Amino acid sequence: MVNEAKNNKHYHCPVEATLDVIGGKWKPLILWQLRAEKLRFSGLQQSMQGISPKMLTKQLRELEADGLVLREAYPEIPPRVEYSLTEFGKTVLPVLDALCEWGNGYLGRECVLDKNKDVKTADSISQ
Amino acid sequence: MVNEAKNNKHYHCPVEATLDVIGGKWKPLILWQLRAEKLRFSGLQQSMQGISPKMLTKQLRELEADGLVLREAYPEIPPRVEYSLTEFGKTVLPVLDALCEWGNGYLGRECVLDKNKDVKTADSISQ
DNA sequence: ATACTTAGTAACAAAAAGGATAGTATGAAA
DNA sequence: TTTCATACTATCCTTTTTGTTACTAAGTAT
Numbered sequence: 001m002v003n004e005a006k007n008n009k010h011y012h013c014p015v016e017a018t019l020d021v022i023g024g025k026w027k028p029l030i031l032w033q034l035r036a037e038k039l040r041f042s043g044l045q046q047s048m049q050g051i052s053p054k055m056l057t058k059q060l061r062e063l064e065a066d067g068l069v070l071r072e073a074y075p076e077i078p079p080r081v082e083y084s085l086t087e088f089g090k091t092v093l094p095v096l097d098a099l100c101e102w103g104n105g106y107l108g109r110e111c112v113l114d115k116n117k118d119v120k121t122a123d124s125i126s127q
Numbered sequence: 128m129v130n131e132a133k134n135n136k137h138y139h140c141p142v143e144a145t146l147d148v149i150g151g152k153w154k155p156l157i158l159w160q161l162r163a164e165k166l167r168f169s170g171l172q173q174s175m176q177g178i179s180p181k182m183l184t185k186q187l188r189e190l191e192a193d194g195l196v197l198r199e200a201y202p203e204i205p206p207r208v209e210y211s212l213t214e215f216g217k218t219v220l221p222v223l224d225a226l227c228e229w230g231n232g233y234l235g236r237e238c239v240l241d242k243n244k245d246v247k248t249a250d251s252i253s254q
Numbered sequence: 255a256t257a258c259t260t261a262g263t264a265a266c267a268a269a270a271a272g273g274a275t276a277g278t279a280t281g282a283a284a
Numbered sequence: 285t286t287t288c289a290t291a292c293t294a295t296c297c298t299t300t301t302t303g304t305t306a307c308t309a310a311g312t313a314t
């Protein structure tokens with residue numbers, strides 16, 4: 001979405017906006033990878049086998065533009081760039097969790113995503 | 128998605144499955160329209176200005192195949208077909224609600240979707 | 255006989271999303 | 285001097301999604 005909602009895009013409903021920001025093939029994965037730790041470009045690339053650098057770059061740029069992800073580039077050679085969730089970015093984790101839980105119910109199997117890391121769950125934030 | 132998860136599609140994570148089932152441009156809207164009432168094809172078409180009959184048909188067929196929506200056709204002329212949420216379909220409403228709420232926060236404005244109808248909210252189901 | 259209604263389908267087109275592969279910049283290490 | 289590492293960018297291409305418009309079936313009302 002790249003923050004277009006705040007510029008010119010108009011949504012019928014906020015769900016559309018949310019899906020624009022966190023939807024698609026890769027963004028949920030990226031956000032999930034970053035939920036508990038900073039990761040470098042190469043680290044992200046490896047944790048999501050199959051994504052091309054072009055795609056990863058594009059998704060990260062959009063997430064950054066939407067304020068969910070922080071990009072920190074260090075002036076070194078070879079380059080080092082670290083990605084992490086912003087505070088705002090962390091607010092989507094419960095939403096992702098809700099999506100994950102429903103998906104588990106739908107698929108009738110366990111969540112592949114590693115839940116052992118310290119993350120708020122739908123239950124822990126729901127009251 | 129049309130239920131492919133249960134056939135051959137494999138997801139990295141359940142979030143992907145969920146987004147396949149309820150994501151896209153129209154499905155959230157359709158599900159929302161059906162949250163409290165049965166609607167005919169023409170009624171759905173009108174409540175979502177802009178959708179073409181082709182798109183609406185396609186989305187409804189997929190939702191039906193995924194078990195979220197029930198289609199009831201009456202043998203009359205002119206034809207009458209009513210669409211409603213199945214019990215399983217109703218289980219996505221809290222998820223939609225979570226997406227809606229986050230979207231509102233993101234957009235900083237009120238939900239366009241009419242919340243005055245009797246629907247479970249994220250709060251009411253969360254404990 | 256003709257028009258009207260509803261729930262679609264058919265055929266075609268455009269746009270968006272996603273993918274594959276090669277190339278760039280830069281300094282340090284060998 | 286050549287190689288290596290990292291974080292990309294550039295091109296080109298395929299697939300998926302979404303849109304547009306016109307058309308059909310079939311009984312009822314006029």
